[in-house]
Amino acid sequence: MRAANEMGIKTVAIYANEDRFALHRFKADESYRVGAGKKPIAAYLDISDIIRIAKQAKVDAIHPGYGFLSENPEFAEACSANGILFIGPTPEVMRTLGNKVAARNAAVAAGVPVMPATAPLPHDIEASKKLAAAVGYPLMLKASWGGGGRGMRVIESEADLPSNIEIARREAAAAFGNDEVYLEKLVRRARHVEVQILGDRHGNLVHLFERDCSVQRRNQKVVERAPAPYLDEATRASLCESALKLGRAVNYTHAGTVEFLMDADSGQFYFIEVNPRIQVEHTVTEQVTGIDIVKAQIRVCQGATIG
Structure with a gap:
């Protein structure tokens, strides 16, 4: 909302009943209750009701944020079918990269090193x-x-x-x-390092360097830092280029994070997944690079070119 406001764009918020007093509702120019009669999570996952509100409010575009439907290709398709821009990658890219198994296959095809893993597990x-x-x-x-x-x-x-x-x-x-x-x-002595990428709709893709997110609790990132202090320039270049190779292979647009695990003993890094959306930690990269990633996403939707 802050990014849109600074760009002169009016905002519309949705809120579940339990969030009717939440700050975001009052920061937006307009706000509407979503998922009437549903619990909060189900309300924010209600694609048809979100689209209803979007059409009622005559919105041009939807920014999905970093949770709930932000990686859902059906939501992106619903936006497109109703003449609404989805501020994020295409549904096809989301299907490939939002699914970790499909993303691994794409990485292998692009020549990016991957961690040994299984296919989706059967119920047997x-x-x-x-x-x-x-x-x-x-x-x-x-x-x-x-x-x-x-x-x-x-x-x-x-x-x-x-x-x-x-x-x-x-x-x-x-x-x-x-x-x-x-x-x-599982790599026991692993460093978790991720590369921020940004692509436009004209075939240009760049990286905004890396973030180290090795400090975690219960598989949740606790501390993010950039640049990763343990990378030499050659490894950094190789890591960032691997992220770009995968992004180019799938025609990636908008912001995304390509995540890798690095074996602390061997120095070998392995692709693990892509988050085809912004993340809460994108602000660390913004501080280092001076680039407002949310504004960049909006400008990509407006047809801007990455110079």
């Missing part, structure tokens, strides 16, 4: 055990859609697998509306 637990054994323990169980640590579990041995898959599926379904999960090789 014995088949899942075989897939896990093929990668080798210890493993990290992850939700295929979404992030924020939801659905993530460390799996030390086969005995941990059945109960954790069940819990992770429930968490993923509740948070992202999809219970698909997969297993990834």
